Amino acid sequence: MTARAVSLLMAGAFMCSAQVPFERILHADREPQNWLTYSGNLNGERYSSLSQITAANAKNLELKWVLQTRPPAESGGKYEATSLVVDGVFYTVQPPNVVVAADAATGRIFWIHAYNPSQEARLCCGRVNRGLAILGNTLYMGTIDGNLIALDARDGHQIWSVPVGRPEAGYSVTVAPLVVKDKIIAGPAGGEYGISGFLAAYDPATGKEIWRFNTVPKPGEPGNETWAGKSWEHGGGSIWTTGTYDPALNLIYWGVGNASPDWNGAGREGDNLYTSSVIALDPDTGKLKWHYQFTPHDEFDFDSTQVPVLADTTWQGSPRKLMFFANRNGFFYVLDRVTGEFLLGKAFVKVTWATGIDAKGRPVRVGHSTPEGAVIYPENQGGTNWYNPSYSPRTGLFYIPSWMDTHSVNTARQEEYQEGNQYYGGGATHDIPPLRAPAILKRLPDSGWGAFQAVDPATGEVKWQFKMADVTDSGVLTTASDLVFAGGREGYFYALDARTGAVLWKGMTGGQISAGPVSYAVDGKQYVSVAAGNAIFTYGLRDQQ
Amino acid sequence: MRVLACILLGVLALWAQEGHGVTPADIQRGEQIFVTNCARCHGPNGDAISGVDLASNKFRHARTDRELMDLIKKGIPGTPMPPGNYTDDQASAIVAYLHSMGNAPRSTFDANPGNPARGKTIFDGKGQCRTCHRVNEQGGFTGPDLSSIGGERRPADLQRSLVDPSAGIRDTNRPVRAVTLDGTVIQGTLLNYDTYSLQLLDTSGKLRSLRTDKLRGYELMKTSPMPSYKDQLTAQETADLVSYLVTLKGQTR
Numbered sequence: 108m109t110a111r112a113v114s115l116l117m118a119g120a121f122m123c124s125a126q127v128p129f130e131r132i133l134h135a136d137r138e139p140q141n142w143l144t145y146s147g148n149l150n151g152e153r154y155s156s157l158s159q160i161t162a163a164n165a166k167n168l169e170l171k172w173v174l175q176t177r178p179p180a181e182s183g184g185k186y187e188a189t190s191l192v193v194d195g196v197f198y199t200v201q202p203p204n205v206v207v208a209a210d211a212a213t214g215r216i217f218w219i220h221a222y223n224p225s226q227e228a229r230l231c232c233g234r235v236n237r238g239l240a241i242l243g244n245t246l247y248m249g250t251i252d253g254n255l256i257a258l259d260a261r262d263g264h265q266i267w268s269v270p271v272g273r274p275e276a277g278y279s280v281t282v283a284p285l286v287v288k289d290k291i292i293a294g295p296a297g298g299e300y301g302i303s304g305f306l307a308a309y310d311p312a313t314g315k316e317i318w319r320f321n322t323v324p325k326p327g328e329p330g331n332e333t334w335a336g337k338s339w340e341h342g343g344g345s346i347w348t349t350g351t352y353d354p355a356l357n358l359i360y361w362g363v364g365n366a367s368p369d370w371n372g373a374g375r376e377g378d379n380l381y382t383s384s385v386i387a388l389d390p391d392t393g394k395l396k397w398h399y400q401f402t403p404h405d406e407f408d409f410d411s412t413q414v415p416v417l418a419d420t421t422w423q424g425s426p427r428k429l430m431f432f433a434n435r436n437g438f439f440y441v442l443d444r445v446t447g448e449f450l451l452g453k454a455f456v457k458v459t460w461a462t463g464i465d466a467k468g469r470p471v472r473v474g475h476s477t478p479e480g481a482v483i484y485p486e487n488q489g490g491t492n493w494y495n496p497s498y499s500p501r502t503g504l505f506y507i508p509s510w511m512d513t514h515s516v517n518t519a520r521q522e523e524y525q526e527g528n529q530y531y532g533g534g535a536t537h538d539i540p541p542l543r544a545p546a547i548l549k550r551l552p553d554s555g556w557g558a559f560q561a562v563d564p565a566t567g568e569v570k571w572q573f574k575m576a577d578v579t580d581s582g583v584l585t586t587a588s589d590l591v592f593a594g595g596r597e598g599y600f601y602a603l604d605a606r607t608g609a610v611l612w613k614g615m616t617g618g619q620i621s622a623g624p625v626s627y628a629v630d631g632k633q634y635v636s637v638a639a640g641n642a643i644f645t646y647g648l649r650d651q652q
Numbered sequence: 653m654r655v656l657a658c659i660l661l662g663v664l665a666l667w668a669q670e671g672h673g674v675t676p677a678d679i680q681r682g683e684q685i686f687v688t689n690c691a692r693c694h695g696p697n698g699d700a701i702s703g704v705d706l707a708s709n710k711f712r713h714a715r716t717d718r719e720l721m722d723l724i725k726k727g728i729p730g731t732p733m734p735p736g737n738y739t740d741d742q743a744s745a746i747v748a749y750l751h752s753m754g755n756a757p758r759s760t761f762d763a764n765p766g767n768p769a770r771g772k773t774i775f776d777g778k779g780q781c782r783t784c785h786r787v788n789e790q791g792g793f794t795g796p797d798l799s800s801i802g803g804e805r806r807p808a809d810l811q812r813s814l815v816d817p818s819a820g821i822r823d824t825n826r827p828v829r830a831v832t833l834d835g836t837v838i839q840g841t842l843l844n845y846d847t848y849s850l851q852l853l854d855t856s857g858k859l860r861s862l863r864t865d866k867l868r869g870y871e872l873m874k875t876s877p878m879p880s881y882k883d884q885l886t887a888q889e890t891a892d893l894v895s896y897l898v899t900l901k902g903q904t905r
């Protein structure tokens with residue numbers, strides 16, 4: 108069945124109802140004309156089976172519509188949201204928490220819901236939101252002042268709001284929630300404010316918390332012994348990038364943020380579980396099945412808040428359920444997602460904090476933050492970051508937005524915790540200016556540049572590398588026609604050949620791209636859409652005359 | 653060491669010019685808070701956000717130190733500047749550090765005054781500075797416009813740039829040299845570049861955007877085309893020249 112036939116069939120089936128039961132999200136691959144969840148599907152591949160746009164016709168891509176932010180959205184804020192598309196309706200979040208529903212074919216707005224966050228909201232790194240979740244007729248959004256809210260997808264009115272954490276103590280919710288069965292899964296950011304992190308499940312109808320897993324365990328909980336003294340009290344372990352779900356194993360996988368204070372490990376001696384780890388939980392109960400810690404005793408603010416990508420492929424000749432994880436700490440990992448067993452760890456950028464990963468999966472640590480300041484590769488923003496990777500089951504390659512040859516001087520400093528104050532315990536210099544600095548590039552290329560890298564997960568070898576003068580904060584999308592869509596700080600949005608990295612097409616958005624692209628179809632026409640600068644840019648093929 | 657020097661200079665400046673009870677410890681504490689909490693967005697020099705220069709001693713949203721402290725504590729609604737939840741003491745330390753950044757240049761100047769009038773003569777004559785630099789619309793385009801340099805750089809930095817021009821090239825003054833396919837050399841100041849092109853102000857004052865696939869090659873230079881004045885000017889002449897540069901505050905622009 109062609110993508111167009113699927114599109115028409117599904118459009119017919121859901122024409123009378125905007126309802127998105129979980130079954131639709133679970134089988135999102137059956138309706139590629141929609142983008143129903145953060146990564147497009149629950150396995151995090153961010154792979155679209157749409158194939159109308161091909162290597163041969165990509166040169167005919169053109170801008171179809173632009174949706175610009177207007178107040179009360181904050182222009183100049185970082186537009187990091189992945190949009191959703193449901194049966195021809197496009198849902199996005201303009202920074203900080205302005206939800207917009209628009210016609211996915213034209214960009215005409217149906218409604219706007221401008222959530223007004225409390226003045227108490229405090230964010231380390233921008234008043235951002237990474238996207239929505241949908242279930243039934245309801246949209247779910249985290250707010251920068253620490254709430255989870257439910258909106259009616261038909262008119263945008265707010266149904267309920269529940270506190271996830273107290274904004275005056277540095278709790279915010281920037282993650283796009285994940286719908287798993289009858290639960291909304293989310294957790295708080297705030298690893299720079301010494302929060303006590305957790306991942307939680309909420310009732311879609313009421314917002315009532317159903318379970319909570321403490322990412323920094325309390326006394327009596329396993330893992331608390333990995334924190335010296337009372338350091339667990341303000342240990343961080345934030346949640347700010349969306350996880351994934353394996354229905355066969357009934358496990359959710361989630362990356363956990365840094366230990367607090369970020370740079371000063373003195374006083375929190377130990378591995379500091381489950382910070383800078385990936386956790387595998389039972390979504391019905393929140394019980395931990397396994398964990399793997401990428402950066403034990405993190406002293407560089409590396410977090411581990413990337414999307415854990417789930418792939419069913421072969422490992423050393425045998426079928427195996429795998430997880431691919433390109434970590435901010437500079438290593439690409441392959442884990443067995445049934446058990447958490449470490450299978451491979453290989454640097455994809457220059458790394459100096461560890462010489463490698465030992466056979467048991469523990470980094471061979473050689474670098475630390477020091478009072479004098481220590482030069483560490485990669486820089487504080489990492490070899491990659493929240494920018495989502497993509498895995499194409501067709502090419503078998505894993506695509507990583509990468510920051511090449513960057514370093515920070517990491518300084519540790521004694522600091523007392525005070526509620527609501529930033530709690531860094533030091534700091535890092537940056538090779539690269541913050542994202543919202545002027546989009547002008549003058550620095551020498553030897554102090555950091557950007558690349559999309561295609562990695563063979565079987566070996567960790569880089570198969571191709573597409574170089575950019577500036578770094579990128581863009582996510583990656585792959586399609587069934589073997590295209591890679593991605594952008595960067597320069598403002599170019601690219602279609603690359605997924606097998607070679609060759610540029611097939613590029614468009615100039617005039618703004619920095621710091622979000623993940625999505626693909627969808629309306630009336631049988633495929634679109635590719637991404638946030639850039641202060642706007643959404645949506646591309647499609649030129650209509651035949 | 654440089655940080656320490658700045659702190660000391662800042663202290664001198666505050667004591668000399670404002671006369672209130674700011675101690676070196678206050679500034680050092682303010683610096684620590686700044687580096688940890690503020691520099692991530694504002695940059696180490698306080699100028700990473702377009703249109704905001706924390707080291708200028710000019711604050712758009714605050715007229716007094718008290719207002720500046722309140723701003724630091726409460727943030728600026730509707731902007732990315734978040735509330736900091738600092739104590740008065742911490743906010744005061746940050747303010748002290750910000751002032752030290754802004755005041756540091758004049759302190760060096762005070763410590764080693766030259767003669768601005770003699771400095772101007774050197775600038776226009778012996779130093780041949782206008783060949784490459786503009787002041788108030790007069791001069792060349794090879795180097796940066798110096799019309800407001802006295803409000804932008806610390807005297808110590810100016811002195812260093814005269815002696816060792818390549819030591820402190822700011823990205824804003826990045827020299828670039830490109831060679832076209834037909835062998836033409838184009839030199840200028842880099843304004844921007846990306847994967848496919850360079851944007852520059854060439855030495856004739858013309859804005860040029862060059863496609864890199866139309867170039868034989870190009871180089872973003874780590875060294876300055878400016879000659880060192882180490883052996884060309886006496887210590888007194890250098891001090892005079894610095895003292896003249898410090899007076900350039902861009903009033904006529």
